Amino acid sequence: MNFWDALTSWAERLPNKSAVVSLTGELTYAQLAGRAQHLAHTLRELPEQRVGILANDPITMAVGFHGAALAGKTLVILDPSWPEALLHTMVSTLKCAHIMTDFSAADLQKIPATVFTISEGADNAPWVAQELPEDRELLIICTSGTTSRPKAIIRTARSWQCSVEVGAPILKATEASITLSPGPISHGLGLYSLVESIHTGGTFVGSGRWSTQGAKNLLGRLRCNRVVTVPTILDRLFSDMELQQLASIRWVISGGESLSPRIVAQLQTLPSYESCVEHFGSSEHSLIAYSHRDTNEQLSDGFSGQLFPTVSVHLHEVDPVTGIGTAYVDSPFNAIGYDPQTAPSIARCNASTSTLDQARQISDQQIAFIRREDGMLNLHGNNIHPAEIIAVFSTLNMTEVKIHRDTESDKPRLIAYVRSPVIDGELLREKLFEQLPVFKIPHEVVSLNSWPQGFSGKASITTLSDDAPEILKRIQIR
Template sequence: MELWQSLARWADQQPDHLAVLTPGRQLTYGHLKRRSSAIARQLDSLPSTRIGVSTSDPIEMAIAFYAIAASGKTLVVIDPAWPENLAITMASSLHCNYVIASPNSTTLPGISSLTAIPESPADGDYVASAENLSSSRDLLVICTSGSSSRPKPVVRTVGSWEESLSAGSRILGASLDQATLCPSPISHGLGLYAMVESVHSGGTFLATGKWDLNGVRSLLSKSSCTRIVSVPTILTRLLELAKPTTLSNLQVVVSGGEALHQETVQLLHKIAPLARCVEYFGSSEHSLIAYRERKPDQPASPYFEGQLFPGVRAHIHRKDSATGFGLLYIDSPFNAKGYDASSEASVSRCGKSIGIGDRAMLASGSARVVLARRNDEMMNLNGNNIHPGEVSTALESVGLPNAIVQLDESGPEPQMVAYTVSPPRSRSTLISGLGQHLSRYKIPHRITYLRSWPETFSGKLNTAALNDQDLDIERSDWLR
């Protein structure tokens, strides 16, 4: 199994090189190999196939991941941010009788706790055992946000992760000489993947385990960060709040999810003029789909247009003849097996391809894909098709970035509403500015200024609550 063999190889070649650095602790490749070997031996005696991991500590996550991978078990991520009742429900439905957790974590009733920091690290390693593990076996179950409060568990195989690491590392800039900062939660897909990608390539992973500005500043004072992997919102805050001198050695910035705002790209190149800025589009179900490099003079468009990663093939179902957009299906060696049998959700299948509802069209002989924003379906208002991404981009151009555009159908007539947490702007200025970018029927009926975004129980943006009556609204301005 290449995952374990790569760790063992780096541990033999550079045992004292830092594998993971957090604000309070550090873990070398030699220690990571020994400690994960010790945990793997403990796991051998357990009857359970699936082992839960509930931690926000990147060092504990690294040890647990490689221990579970080496032992032939399957890692199930139990997000430490979940309420206790949800954690118990998910662990039970996913058949986790044992959970590796931080020493100070709350014990879940009916589930045995293990520790990721054994007192006596084992000698030797697990290479001989791990070599015989099939690439088709389940490596990981990671949960994505569902349409309800119940997360959707996605099952990934060893082979799908190893294939994505092999194909993506060069494009995303992961290598032996990189010190990768990831200020995102380690229990979420992007953070966990960035950690494994960094260790797999022999680099150093700098992480706080969750967004923590003081922790990030501490890391940047201890190590020269050459690479960042994050989502646009956190990346923007990091560039704005960190001391520019601590990021001057940046070589690569990787952003996953929505497109970066032009101001963020320009700020990045001001701080580190020679850095590559790579945006990629993917999902827990598909892993890597497409990527592009952003230049400081290349503004974001309403759509994400990028090159398909090597090995990825795409096709479109139910194509709209007027726009060319339809439902995206991906055939890729990186694809997940699907959702766990305990989930009510299911992926849509077409042969070996799977789709999860993303809308896209193909370009340049199917080598490139143009993707609509995630969860941003085309709206039909009074017979007019309107893409929310186009409206959001226009709002950004008049000083209202990160606005969310939705249809409000609670009244007699449907209305387009833009929600923002930006300071209120002059109504006349907005109407004049938007009129330069949008047809009149594409201008929102009103702008609602919120004091803060509504959030789910786990702290994520709750777009479903934007039309609720109890929103913390500062002001609403009618534009038409």
């Protein structure tokens, strides 16, 4: 069922049920359908195929997405975290002559497009659909980028509909789900969880960007039973909230990075907790693989899980020793590729495409992905696998470690960032020199009280400043 038909079906069956709840208010299914229909009439009058949306509020995004879907337009998701110059460049590059927004007009005076807010319209407007091809452009989602230009990924209506319909049962998205998504709504995970929740008749609850107070406000208003987010925000939920505020959470859906054993153990203390599903994917491929994280087990070489139904993966250039190769994904969820104005063509092998992620095939349906931050590094001509270094830290009960190659100085250095209380430097040096060759030993170990967080909610150590409040201690090792 397409996105508009699903929305109107729920609006007819459950008109007064809350579809979207944000810090600014809420919309029932009937109100959402009415406002999206009103917006679609406006969008159909525009001669251009693409229309942009620049929004922090989930209500704006919900109306904008379904209005564009009904009108047959391509919705271009613009990132509120982009610097002004990058925003202007992307608007021009992606040919967004019109942009919907919940920003004030004064903030967007210089933008090279016609900017308008979404009016409330008539909640009881007749729902008139039109037959639209499923292989049309539905969305353009941009990869992260603050200084360099992001890649714009083109998704068809069919690819997104199929991913939602296949993934929803595994990811616990049902009519009974009240989903808290406390991260940015303009990034892949937040946007996907919004559309998924509405398509399956649930209630979506979101602040549009991470804020402790915003999350507390929303959890005080609704008894959310499902959370969709990234590990750094899960970590903040536990550190900033009382356990009672999270007491109704039954299902946790996590993506973007591996969950630490500490966070998994904290999840299991929740009174209503049933299960956690960790998934791996990309904006180019949507869902690829998933794993049920019901134990404290953590794999040291990245993400390991089962392929989603209808997804298959094969490897190119396989290392005969490690079994690791470049993953090519064949899936009905795959994006068309990149907009040619923002990136070269995506790597292809017949119907399969690749973002050059590295993986090891375990069986036909089981696969282990080497997350990009865990991939092999080269320092002064030496190949270094972060998993080897992380394994040494684990012998000291330090399980949350990120290895980074710092190229800012004249001589590139290896730095280990550890989310851990301050440790004894001499003991750490002893263990590292005892178990690793010198070229694999970090030059410096940085103890953090929490992972620094980028706009998307993911851990972002590359932007950590020397005086960042997260830093507890720096230990020079060699």
